[in-house]
Amino acid sequence: MSGILVLNGSPRRRGTTSWMISALLDTLEGEKEIISAYKSGVSPCIDCRSCWKTRGCAIADGMQEIYRKIDAADVVIFASPIYFHSVTGPLKILIDRLQVYWASRLRKDRALDRRKVGAALMCGGSPVFPRQFDGGEIVLRNVLKDLNAEWAGMAVLPDTDRDPHGDVIGFSGEILRLGEAVRTLMGKVL
Numbered sequence: 001m002s003g004i005l006v007l008n009g010s011p012r013r014r015g016t017t018s019w020m021i022s023a024l025l026d027t028l029e030g031e032k033e034i035i036s037a038y039k040s041g042v043s044p045c046i047d048c049r050s051c052w053k054t055r056g057c058a059i060a061d062g063m064q065e066i067y068r069k070i071d072a073a074d075v076v077i078f079a080s081p082i083y084f085h086s087v088t089g090p091l092k093i094l095i096d097r098l099q100v101y102w103a104s105r106l107r108k109d110r111a112l113d114r115r116k117v118g119a120a121l122m123c124g125g126s127p128v129f130p131r132q133f134d135g136g137e138i139v140l141r142n143v144l145k146d147l148n149a150e151w152a153g154m155a156v157l158p159d160t161d162r163d164p165h166g167d168v169i170g171f172s173g174e175i176l177r178l179g180e181a182v183r184t185l186m187g188k189v190l
């Protein structure tokens with residue numbers, strides 16, 4: 001059975017991001033796990049450069065378990081509200097710790113790692129404006145590349161202050177389309 005791992009960057013248990021995650025997971029079959037960046041207590045990367053030399057991270061904290069879960073996952077989904085044009089701070093801390101995968105890619109010592117499928121969910125409180133989600137998209141597309149994940153796409157919801165579940169714009173179709181894209185790629189890549 002496929003393993004689906006979600007890294008959740010929202011602090012709000014019943015917020016829009018949590019709702020988007022549930023809606024997307026409902027479209028997917030597999031073993032599902034959601035990790036909260038806010039609850040993870042992961043320390044920031046300190047650029048010690050240990051991962052430049054050897055595979056893995058020198059900081060002994062909860063991230064070690066998250067590395068194991070990422071390694072075992074077939075699908076990795078990042079989900080975050082937009083805070084000042086990017087993902088939230090705790091999710092960015094967790095993402096910075098994924099530098100170990102970037103270093104491994106340079107050394108090519110993860111050549112035998114199997115491919116994954118990647119996707120992203122983001123929401124923003126402001127009414128839609130040009131490039132509202134660009135900051136988050138750049139971060140998430142690139143980290144998924146380092147995780148050897150094929151990009152299935154993203155679903156983004158603006159104007160959540162007014163319309164938290166996208167009812168007014170009929171957003172749920174976007175989630176269904178992303179679910180379908182993830183399933184299609186799972187069939188091709190895994």
Ligand SMILES: Cc1cc2nc3c(=O)[nH]c(=O)nc-3n(C[C@H](O)[C@H](O)[C@H](O)COP(=O)(O)O)c2cc1C
Pocket residue numbers: 010011012014015016017018080081082083084085086123124125126127132159160161
């Ligand atoms: C510190 C902070 C910064 C924010 N910056 C942005 C922003 O740059 N663009 C935007 O559209 N919304 C911004 N928002 C609004 C959130 O993205 C919005 O409320 C979102 O729906 C929260 O998601 P959640 O309910 O899943 O936690 C910001 C909110 C906070 C608290």
